Amino acid sequence: MAFVPLNLFLLKQEVASLEWSVDDPRAIHLKKVLRTETGDRVDFGVVDGPRGKGLVKWTGSGTVQISFEWNGPHPNDLVPISLLVGLSRPQTCRKVIEQASALGVSELIFFRAEKSQPSYEKSSLWDEEWQRLLIKGAEQAFSCHLPRCEKVNCLETAIQSSLFSTTRLALDVYEASQSLSEVTIPNNENTLLAVGPERGWSQSEREFLRDQKFTLSHMGQRVLRVETAVVASVGYLSANYWPGRGWAGE
């Protein structure tokens, strides 16, 4: 069986060295997937901190020791997009969390939409797994920065608690007034993007969005799954912030 190597190990705190049991999943990854030997150097990072190299030493007594050489702090490489997503099935939310983190949105807020099922919130995903998925996405992207992530009770609270709100867009294949590509998003400005739950927006949510100055926008006439719509639209909007487009954050 083939594995794809992790790009980066993210630690929660900057340390000079650490020791893992060989049974630790991270040690298993170092051994079985990266096939490291004593003396190998592996990419590590610290959440909101530096990237660096970890020097691997298999002790022969059931542990692996890693000593670090840290670089300067890794610049914030998140794009100034706040993403609001209507609570959907856990398997859908998992894909959204990992991929939104890999794409580097600044913020990911799930809200209980009128068409969300109450059972969605009871999933074990919302205990701790969501945090691991955020880290997994950032490790994949080779970044030390995680989106702020929370789960709130309704669309209104999600909008109120979002960091960004300059350009307000909501995806809607049915009642969009224009396509996402017709919306002008000035460089350097941030975007608040709302995506409905799997069963779509209710009429009262659409009215609320319009009241709150959101432009209902489509991405063509094809009906996309929530996770596909999130990745396609964040990919589209992120282009404003890629190098070469004059974004101050680069």
Added chain:
Amino acid sequence: MAFVPLNLFLLKQEVASLEWSVDDPRAIHLKKVLRTETGDRVDFGVVDGPRGKGLVKWTGSGTVQISFEWNGPHPNDLVPISLLVGLSRPQTCRKVIEQASALGVSELIFFRAEKSQPSYEKSSLWDEEWQRLLIKGAEQAFSCHLPRCEKVNCLETAIQSSLFSTTRLALDVYEASQSLSEVTIPNNENTLLAVGPERGWSQSEREFLRDQKFTLSHMGQRVLRVETAVVASVGYLSANYWPGRGWAGE
């Protein structure tokens, strides 16, 4: 457990009526997920043919009969993008096939890249499952049109067999000369987009791509999974063809 309704049932051929055993997975979907009763009308489509409504009749003798009212042919709603993807793990290719079909690329060609593993081609995915995933993506998107899909031996063959080739782009986070958003893609023109396998392009593939007039392009500095890169880049490029952008195909 909650299910998300299928948007459309796609049939391979236009028929006036049909009868399914109640054990048929499609009959089970009609019963358990859509909760249809006799007299209900459900969305159906024919591959490369019309959309219409199917009138449901549960016979009470172990079958469901469906009689159709077909509309005129459903216009081709695929975007003029040929997508080449380096063969990756089957679970990755599954996500690519279903989502590329939902996004509506015209063509999806998997090629054996230098860093593809030989085992990838032996997966049962390549027997028949890939066709079901194409249909699933189109059903999700509420479309009757499927991408042409094939699997070829190398990048060169993939390029030679692709329908479209006017603008030639290859994703590469490491040696890109510009970002995807700096590439000018005139409306009405088609695009050939190449995405490497999970382990990335080899140096000889990069040289071949440059020889073949591909522009190596990035989507920011974050390292994305193949399926995330595909959806984000196809989402980005599709914007050229969304309504309101003057594409003749609309």
